Structure formats: C-alpha cells, structure tokens
Amino acid sequence: MNSAEHKNLLTKAFNIKNRFLAMYKQANAGHVGCSLSVAEMITFVRFGWMKETDEIILSKGHAAAALYSMLAEDGTLTEEDIKTFYRNNTYLAAHPPVNKIKRIPFATGSLGHGLSLAAGLGLAQKLKKKDKKIFCITSDGEINEGSTWEAALFIAHHDLNNVIWLIDRNKLQGYGRTEDVMKLEPLGKKLEAFGFNVLVADGHDFTSLENSKLETRNSKLPTAILCNTTKGNGWKTYEDKVDCHYLPMKDDQYNLILEEVKYDYERRISQIA
Amino acid sequence: MRVEFAQAMINAFDKNENLVFITGDLGYMALEKVQEKFGEKFINAGVAEQNMITVAAALAHEGFIPWTYSISPFVTLRPYEQIRNDVCMHNLPVKIVGNGGGYGYGIMGATHHNIEDIGAMRILPNMRVYVPFTASDVEQAVGQMIADKSPNYLRLNMGAKINYPVAPFAQWRKIKDGTKGVVVGTGPVTENILNTNLADDLEVWVLSVFPITQLPNELISSINATQKLITIEEHNGECGLRETLSYLLMNHLTSNIKILSLVASGYPSGKYGDQKFHQAENNLGGDGLMKELNAFLG
Numbered sequence: 105m106n107s108a109e110h111k112n113l114l115t116k117a118f119n120i121k122n123r124f125l126a127m128y129k130q131a132n133a134g135h136v137g138c139s140l141s142v143a144e145m146i147t148f149v150r151f152g153w154m155k156e157t158d159e160i161i162l163s164k165g166h167a168a169a170a171l172y173s174m175l176a177e178d179g180t181l182t183e184e185d186i187k188t189f190y191r192n193n194t195y196l197a198a199h200p201p202v203n204k205i206k207r208i209p210f211a212t213g214s215l216g217h218g219l220s221l222a223a224g225l226g227l228a229q230k231l232k233k234k235d236k237k238i239f240c241i242t243s244d245g246e247i248n249e250g251s252t253w254e255a256a257l258f259i260a261h262h263d264l265n266n267v268i269w270l271i272d273r274n275k276l277q278g279y280g281r282t283e284d285v286m287k288l289e290p291l292g293k294k295l296e297a298f299g300f301n302v303l304v305a306d307g308h309d310f311t312s313l314e315n316s317k318l319e320t321r322n323s324k325l326p327t328a329i330l331c332n333t334t335k336g337n338g339w340k341t342y343e344d345k346v347d348c349h350y351l352p353m354k355d356d357q358y359n360l361i362l363e364e365v366k367y368d369y370e371r372r373i374s375q376i377a
Numbered sequence: 378m379r380v381e382f383a384q385a386m387i388n389a390f391d392k393n394e395n396l397v398f399i400t401g402d403l404g405y406m407a408l409e410k411v412q413e414k415f416g417e418k419f420i421n422a423g424v425a426e427q428n429m430i431t432v433a434a435a436l437a438h439e440g441f442i443p444w445t446y447s448i449s450p451f452v453t454l455r456p457y458e459q460i461r462n463d464v465c466m467h468n469l470p471v472k473i474v475g476n477g478g479g480y481g482y483g484i485m486g487a488t489h490h491n492i493e494d495i496g497a498m499r500i501l502p503n504m505r506v507y508v509p510f511t512a513s514d515v516e517q518a519v520g521q522m523i524a525d526k527s528p529n530y531l532r533l534n535m536g537a538k539i540n541y542p543v544a545p546f547a548q549w550r551k552i553k554d555g556t557k558g559v560v561v562g563t564g565p566v567t568e569n570i571l572n573t574n575l576a577d578d579l580e581v582w583v584l585s586v587f588p589i590t591q592l593p594n595e596l597i598s599s600i601n602a603t604q605k606l607i608t609i610e611e612h613n614g615e616c617g618l619r620e621t622l623s624y625l626l627m628n629h630l631t632s633n634i635k636i637l638s639l640v641a642s643g644y645p646s647g648k649y650g651d652q653k654f655h656q657a658e659n660n661l662g663g664d665g666l667m668k669e670l671n672a673f674l675g
Contacts, residue, residue, distance in 0.1 A: 192650030202466045204647060209438055214462055220428045221463065224435020231397070231418065232439065251459070254428035261423075 105152065105314045107376050113310045114376075116177055117147040118369040121338075122362065123186065124173040129358050131190035133198065137336030137348025139170035141274045141307075142241060145331050146174050148313040149239045149270065157236050159209060159225055163218020164243035164272060165199040171208070172196050180207050216249025218242055219269060223255045226264035226326075241270045245277025248286050253298075259326045260299030268320060269300070269328040272307060274335035276346055292330055300328040307331030338364045378533040379407045379476060381512045385519040386444065387414045393523060394418070397436055401426050401447035403476070408446070430456040433471045434463035442470050442523060448482065449475030449491035453498060453530065464528045465501040471528050473498075478508075478532035479564065479611030495563070496616025498530040499587040502643050505529050506587040508564045510543065510550075512536030514585070517546035534611075537568035548586035549593050555579035558605035559596065563587075563618045566611040579607070589621060597629045637673040639666070 105113075121143050128136045142164065149160055162171045172189065175181045181196075188194035195204045199213030210221050222240035229236045246252055259267050273291070275282050282288050292302045301323040306312035313331070320327045336348030339361050353361065387410060390396050397418045398411055412419040422429035426447060433443035445452055452475050453460070464471045475494055482489035499506045505527055507518045514536070522529045544550045552571065557578035560570050567583050570576060580599050600606050606626070610618040624638060641659050649655075656662035660669045 192654045193646075193648050194650070195648060197649035201649065202644075202647070203468070210434070210463060211466060214458060216427075217431055217459065217463055220431030220459070221435045223428065224432035225439060227420075227432060228436050228439035228441060231436075231441070251427040251431070254423075254425035255431075257425065258422060258428050258432065262420075 105310065109152070110310055110376050111373060113147060113152050114369060114372050116151050117144050117310075118365065120147055120170065120173045120177050121365050123176060124169040125353070125358065125361060125365070127169050127173065127186060127189045129353055130187075132352045133169075133190055134350040134352055135166045135169065135198065136351070136353060137339060137342060137345075138164065138167040138243075139173075140337045140339060140348070141333045141335045142167045142170050142272050143337070144308045144310065145241060145270055145272060145313065145333070146170050147177075148310055148317075149241070150174050150178060152310065152314065153317050154237060154239060159222075159236070159238050160207065161210065161212070161218045161221050161225070161238065161240045162200065162208075163212055163215070163221075163240055163246060165212030165214075165218075167241075167272075168196070168198060168200050168213075171200060175205065175207055178207075180205065215243065215246035216251040218246075219252050219255035219259070222267045222269065223259045223262075223264060226259065226267040227262055229266055230262070230264065235266075237266050237268060239268045239270065241272060243277070244271055244273045244275065244282050244288060244291075245285075247271070247288055247291070248277070256295065256298045256300070256328075263324070263326070265301075265324055265326045267326050269326070270307075271328060271330050272333055273330045274333045274344075276335045276344070276349070278346075278349065280346065295328045295330075299325060301325040303327060303329045305329050305331050307333035308337055338368060340364060378509060378512050378515045378536050381515040381536075382474070382519065382531075382533055383407055383411050385516040386411050388516065389519060389523055390414050390418075393442065395441050396523070397433075397441045397443045399429055399433055399443055399445045401429050401445070401451060403447050426451050427456040427459050430459040430471070430473070431463045434459070434467065434469050437464070437469035437471050438467070442472065444472045444474060446474045447476070448489055449478045449494050449532065450489065453491065453494045457497065460498075460504075460528070461501050465503050468503040468527060470526050472522050473528070473530045474533060475530065476533045478534055479566065481534045492611065492613045493616060494530070494532060495587060495610075495612050495618070496620070499621065500616070501528070503527045506532065508532045508585050508587070509534075509546065510537050510565060510567065510583045510585055511539075514543075514546045518585075521546065532564065534565050537565040537571075539568050539571045541571065543583075546585060548584065548589065549596070550583050550585070551593075551595070552581040552583055553579075555581065556603065558603050558607060559599045560607045560609065561596070561618065561622060562609040564611055567609055570607070570609055584618065584622075587621065589625065592622075592625050592629065597626075600626070601629070637669065639669065 202211040305316040342348035560581040
C-alpha cells in the first residue's frame with residue numbers, strides 16, 4: 105500500500121463515516137457505535153482488498169448503515185437511495201434486505217448466520233473451481249452463537265482458505281462486556297485450535313489491516329483476523345460503552361462526532377509522508 | 378422410503394450434476410451408494426444442522442441444488458430460523474429431507490418424532506412440503522422437487538401398502554370412490570383407513586403437497602353430498618392437514634358460511650417501514666383493511 109492508496113482509503117472511510125452518521129442523524133436511529141466500530145474494516149475490505157467478483161457478508165447486520173454507506177461510496181447505491189434509510193417504503197431497513205441489492209447476497213440481522221453463509225459460498229467456489237474470496241465480518245458478541253462455532257469447524261475441516269473471517273473485536277455486546285457476559289478469551293487460541301490462521305490487527309488502522317492482508321497470502325489455512333476496535337470510535341461521550349449501541353445522537357453530539365471524525369482524518373492524512 | 382429415496386438421488390445425479398447431497402451425519406446402511414455416486418458433492422456436515430442449512434442456502438445461491446438430510450426434527454426444528462431466514466426468505470432451492478416424520482422413529486422416543494414438521498414447514502414463505510404416500514411416490518416427488526425452484530421439505534416414512542391402484546404423484550389424488558363419507562388423508566397413515574372393512578363405503582383422497590390453495594371440485598361435491606368428512610394425519614391437527622383444510626372447506630360448505638380471513642402475508646412489495654406500514658401492506662390496517670371489509674360486508 106503506497107501513500108496514495110493509503111490516503112485514498114482514509115478518504116473513503118471519511119466519506120463513509122460522514123454519510124452513515126448523517127443517515128443515523130436524520131433517522132434518529134441507534135446502532136451508531138456498531139457502524140463506527142466497523143467502518144475502517146468494511147472500507148478496507150471493499151477498497152483495499154477484495155476483487156470485484158469477491159463477496160462480503162456483513163454478519164453483524166445491525167451495522168447496515170456502514171454497509172449501505174460503503175455501497176454508496178462504490179456506486180452500487182445512489183445518494184437518493186441513501187435518503188430513504190429507515191423511512192417507510194425503503195429497501196434500506198435497519199438490517200440488510202432480502203434479494204434487493206447487489207453486493208448484499210443475504211439478509212442478515214439474526215446473529216450467527218454469516219459465518220455459515222461464508223462457509224457455503226466458500227465451498228461453492230471450491231466445487232466450481234473458482235478463485236473467489238468470501239469476506240465475512242462478524243461481531244464478537246455473536247461468537248456466543250453455537251452456529252458460529254459449527255461454521256468454524258466446517259470451514260477448517262473443508263480447508264476453506266478462500267474464507268476470510270474478520271472479527272470486530274470491540275469487546276462489547278448487547279448488554280455488557282464480552283468477558284463479563286460469556287468470556288471469549290483466549291479467543292485467538294480457541295480459533296487456532298479450531299484450525300484457523302489467526303491474525304491480530306488494529307481494526308481502525310489501514311496499515312495494520314494491510315499487514316494482515318499480506319499475511320493471508322500464503323496461508324493454506326482459513327484466516328480469522330481479530331480486529332481490535334473501539335465501539336463508537338469517535339463518539340467521545342459513549343465510546344467503548346454499551347450506550348453507543350442503542351442511543352441516537354443528539355444535535356450537539358452529532359456535531360462533536362463530525363469534528364472528531366474530521367480531526368482524526370486530517371491527523372492520519374498528515375502522518376502519511 | 379429411504380431405499381427408494383437413495384436410488385432416486387443416484388438416478389437424479391446422472392441427469393443433473395448440480396445436485397449436492399449434505400447429510401447431518403446420518404445415513405448408515407442407506408446413503409453409501411449416494412456418497413459413492415456424488416463424490417466430492419456428498420458432504421457430511423457433521424452433527425451441526427444450523428450450519429448445514431445455511432451452507433446449503435449459500436450453495437443454492439451459487440447455482441447448486443443442495444439436498445440436506447437428517448432425522449426429521451433435527452433437520453427442520455433445530456435449524457428453524459436458518460430455514461426461515463437463509464433459505465425461505467431468499468427463495469432458494471434448498472431441499473430438506475426429514476426421515477421418519479410423524480412417529481416414524483417409533484420406540485426411539487419423543488425426541489426423534491416430529492408431529493409438527495408439516496405445519497412448521499408449510500407456513501414458511503416460498504416453502505412447499507412433499508409428503509409421499511407410497512414408496513413408489515418417492516422418485517416422482519424427488520423429480521418434482523428438482524424441477525421446483527423453491528425451498529422444499531420432503532417427509533419420508535414407511536410407504537403405504539394397499540391393494541388399490543394409485544395415480545402418479547400429485548398434490549391431490551383420489552384413491553377410491555365411496556358413498557357414506559369422504560376421507561382426506563396425508564401420508565402413509567391414510568392406509569390405516571383404507572385397510573379397514575369400512576373402506577368400501579368411503580371415498581378416499583390423499584393430499585401430498587402443501588400448502589394448498591384450492592380444493593378439487595369433485596372433493597367439495599362429495600363432502601357436500603355425504604356431509605361426512607374424515608381427515609387423517611400423523612401430525613398435530615392445529616397446524617397440519619385439518620387446519621389447512623378447514624379454511625378452504627368452510628367456504629364450500631352448504632351452510633353458506635363465508636369467511637374473511639385477514640392475515641399477515643409477509644412483504645408484498647419487498648419494502649420495509651414501520652408497523653403500520655406493514656399492517657397496511659397486508660390489508661390489516663388503513664385503506665386496504667376498509668376495502669376488504671366493505672367488499673366482504675357488501
């Protein structure tokens with residue numbers, strides 16, 4: 105990744121965040137923190153990693169606004185589409201819709217389905233002898249779901265190294281911290297024991313995500329990337345708090361987040377030679 | 378029917394290599410030849426039915442016709458949400474095969490029985506349920522399911538053994554005439570009436586595909602003529618044959634009762650909105666409801 109590519113990713117993420125923040129604000133909707141948590145990951149997969157024929161499954165469907173905003177950034181959705189978010193008579197509900205939008209192959213929202221979807225899509229490519237990658241972004245909370253572990257066993261057993269599993273490891277779930285609700289740690293060791301090539305990345309940092317991408321190249325094992333993130337990243341009032349999962353932004357908070365997102369963007373851009 | 382089913386799969390694979398067979402770790406002494414035939418397209422997904430169904434949905438999305446197999450409750454009720462969300466909502470041609478629907482697993486006990494499968498499956502969007510009557514129905518049912526682009530559930534059991542000729546597999550079949558009453562049955566349990574000495578006087582029908590949207594005129598005439606209807610199913614009546622027949626039948630009884638049924642039918646436009654939006658789309662509120670009520674009340 106050269107400087108220009110890095111700057112491009114930062115700009116895409118900046119646009120994507122600004123767009124979904126505006127969407128949440130006009131809808132007065134929650135799940136803001138969930139999208140802020142995953143914004144750089146989804147940006148990197150789409151604009152820094154995947155080929156046009158590859159697939160993304162957003163298993164944590166509650167971050168749909170980040171997905172829709174990314175799809176507006178790549179031209180799949182129009183800004184007019186985006187305006188319909190959360191309104192009556194829209195395809196852009198709070199969770200991704202059924203069979204309506206290119207690049208959303210499956211409706212998600214019920215947790216623990218996405219990794220199995222990725223497994224099936226990955227298996228299909230192997231059967232068809234197609235070189236196509238499946239990127240699956242899950243939350244960490246949904247690793248509570250038994251079906252996630254069923255899928256993990258299946259992916260490892262069938263050597264589905266065309267599946268790249270990115271875990272949004274923000275350590276918060278619906279009603280508490282992941283380690284208080286049902287502890288996941290040592291998560292990396294668990295996934296290694298299941299047969300995954302386990303990588304750890306800073307999920308908000310493109311250089312770190314790029315390093316993970318490079319490390320997957322020669323792996324014969326399926327890859328799981330523990331992307332360490334902060335839920336509500338940039339929403340200082342509720343950053344790393346459960347609140348940012350549910351609460352809509354008040355006017356002053358919205359303005360502060362926009363300022364923070366801009367400051368963070370300019371700071372990162374300035375650090376690139 | 379398991380033997381006939383395995384043979385039907387082997388025969389079908391000769392004509393369509395897009396078939397994939399996925400078992401939930403069952404099939405000992407039944408699926409070995411299917412495995413041999415399907416090669417890499419035979420997958421044992423292990424004892425992990427939720428993943429199995431969703432993997433099948435993704436395979437169907439990629440153009441395959443996946444068949445998932447287990448004992449009936451394990452392949453229907455355990456992964457129910459996966460069937461609803463990933464298969465049925467997306468209208469993907471995943472074929473779910475439940476061995477031993479009803480009390481088919483007998484002494485194995487309640488956990489292995491399934492007297493809710495037809496009801497649980499038939500109410501899901503886009504799903505069609507196939508219930509063979511005789512063993513020789515199975516290959517025809519499999520053929521129809523492959524041609525059917527929607528999700529399907531196949532309920533396997535011990536085939537009926539009767540001395541009456543049976544027409545080729547179809548949703549409705551009249552097995553025999555009779556004047557003292559009408560029997561509508563689903564599945565092999567119908568043979569229990571056919572094999573009694575009362576059968577001579579009964580007109581007997583077998584229903585083999587759910588859901589049903591209309592009744593054969595001949596059946597309605599017979600019910601109104603005899604005024605006696607017997608339904609038989611190895612299934613909970615609250616959500617099975619009795620329930621699904623009742624609404625259609627009520628509109629045809631001689632008592633002239635008419636029925637208006639207002640229900641949530643799903644997502645007619647495929648779009649989303651608030652609760653009132655969805656109520657209105659389904660004629661459960663707003664102008665649609667008024668229109669329905671005015672038309673009905675005259």
